[in-house]
Amino acid sequence: MWRCRVPSLLWRRRRQCGLSAILVWRLGWQNPTCCSLTSLPNLHELFAMPALQRFMERQQQPEHCSSPRPQLTALIRLLGAKEQELRETERLAQEDENEDLRKLAEKEVASCYQEIAELKRQVVLHLIPSEETDESDVILEATAGVGGQEAMLFTAEMFDMYQRYAAYKKWNFEILEYMSSDIGGLRHASASIEGLEAYRHMKFEGGVHRVQRVPKTEKQGRIHTSTMTVAVLPQPNEINLTINPKELRIETKRASGAGGQHVNTTDSAVRIVHIPTGVAAESQQERSQIRNKEMAMQILRAKLYSIKLEEESRKRDTARKIQIGTKGRSEKIRTYNFPQDRITDHRITRSVYHIEKFLLGEELLDEMIQSLSEYADYESLMDIISESGPTRLS
Numbered sequence: 001m002w003r004c005r006v007p008s009l010l011w012r013r014r015r016q017c018g019l020s021a022i023l024v025w026r027l028g029w030q031n032p033t034c035c036s037l038t039s040l041p042n043l044h045e046l047f048a049m050p051a052l053q054r055f056m057e058r059q060q061q062p063e064h065c066s067s068p069r070p071q072l073t074a075l076i077r078l079l080g081a082k083e084q085e086l087r088e089t090e091r092l093a094q095e096d097e098n099e100d101l102r103k104l105a106e107k108e109v110a111s112c113y114q115e116i117a118e119l120k121r122q123v124v125l126h127l128i129p130s131e132e133t134d135e136s137d138v139i140l141e142a143t144a145g146v147g148g149q150e151a152m153l154f155t156a157e158m159f160d161m162y163q164r165y166a167a168y169k170k171w172n173f174e175i176l177e178y179m180s181s182d183i184g185g186l187r188h189a190s191a192s193i194e195g196l197e198a199y200r201h202m203k204f205e206g207g208v209h210r211v212q213r214v215p216k217t218e219k220q221g222r223i224h225t226s227t228m229t230v231a232v233l234p235q236p237n238e239i240n241l242t243i244n245p246k247e248l249r250i251e252t253k254r255a256s257g258a259g260g261q262h263v264n265t266t267d268s269a270v271r272i273v274h275i276p277t278g279v280a281a282e283s284q285q286e287r288s289q290i291r292n293k294e295m296a297m298q299i300l301r302a303k304l305y306s307i308k309l310e311e312e313s314r315k316r317d318t319a320r321k322i323q324i325g326t327k328g329r330s331e332k333i334r335t336y337n338f339p340q341d342r343i344t345d346h347r348i349t350r351s352v353y354h355i356e357k358f359l360l361g362e363e364l365l366d367e368m369i370q371s372l373s374e375y376a377d378y379e380s381l382m383d384i385i386s387e388s389g390p391t392r393l394s
Contacts, residue, residue: 043120056080056123072126079119086112127384128377133309134200136234138193139176139302144186145208147226150215152185154336155228157359158209159189162202162230164361171195176295177283190299192235199234204372206232206333213338223339227332235298236305243301249273250293255284272296279303343368348375
């Protein structure tokens with residue numbers, strides 16, 4: 001999942017705009033709403049782990065003066081010195097017979113504890129790797145799955161939820177494609193989402209979403225299970241991905257579907273095929289063929305970029321255990337149980353209630369995404385400080 005490092009400037013900016021709050025997460029535990037993730041250790045427990053202790057001991061040895069991660073090495077050495085200072089100050093506070101000096105030492109002890117906690121948080125910040133694509137904008141695709149009309153109705157609700165979530169996060173949301181069903185549902189839709197760290201948040205929504213409820217057309221009150229799939233694709237820039245125009249086949253056709261005088265009267269719909277891979281994208285959202293071509297190209301670039309990232313990830317053998325954020329389209333990630341008014345995310349075994357409020361795409365959805373981000377960072381950290389991790393980093 002954690003595909004590659006980012007330039008140090010981008011990494012610093014990421015930390016400044018919110019990552020530190022995420023990583024103080026379970027380490028300072030400032031978010032009580034995520035109580036289902038009680039297996040995550042606190043800061044003291046984390047630094048008591050033998051694997052992390054061994055890694056930190058190696059970082060303080062002289063041969064690590066030319067470490068490829070000098071900031072991390074410097075922080076670890078500073079932490080070691082501060083812990084030594086704490087031990088000496090505590091000894092003075094216990095042994096000194098002068099009451100004034102003892103009180104002064106006690107104040108210094110409290111100050112040392114605060115400084116050590118902050119240094120530990122900074123060490124964690126430097127240990128957690130970043131995804132190259134976290135700063136990217138997003139192509140969101142929503143597709144109805146198993147369940148017929150009910151699946152299409154659920155897909156429409158989910159697509160609306162993400163549109164509201166974009167508004168909640170103050171992102172720009174532009175519909176690129178929208179194929180509705182006869183009764184108001186949604187067969188397939190795609191949208192461009194642009195905004196601060198859009199992919200870093202939205203990547204956790206990729207996968208199969210399942211709904212359990214009694215459909216409006218069900219006369220006997222039986223609960224049906226339906227699914228829809230979300231794909232979250234980072235949008236590349238010109239540096240990330242170059243496409244040879246000679247490798248594209250561009251087709252035009254008459255738009256199909258309900259509504260609009262241009263439907264079936266002009267060749268406004270555009271389909272673009274990348275010949276080497278067979279990957280295709282199309283758009284008929286706009287009246288203008290030029291605009292539809294731009295939209296189809298935007299979707300195609302995102303699909304090809306996603307394939308490129310997945311290939312690079314496989315080559316580096318960095319697949320994550322729970323596959324959070326890797327757009328696992330066949331993976332059931334979340335269930336929306338209407339009779340019990342409960343949403344369960346199966347990757348972190350976390351449940352929240354009030355489905356209608358969740359579908360508003362505001363605080364509840366944001367909290368769920370935050371929990372997924374926290375757990376993904378924790379898993380990455382555990383991988384790094386595992387028995388093989390310290391050797392790799394040092």
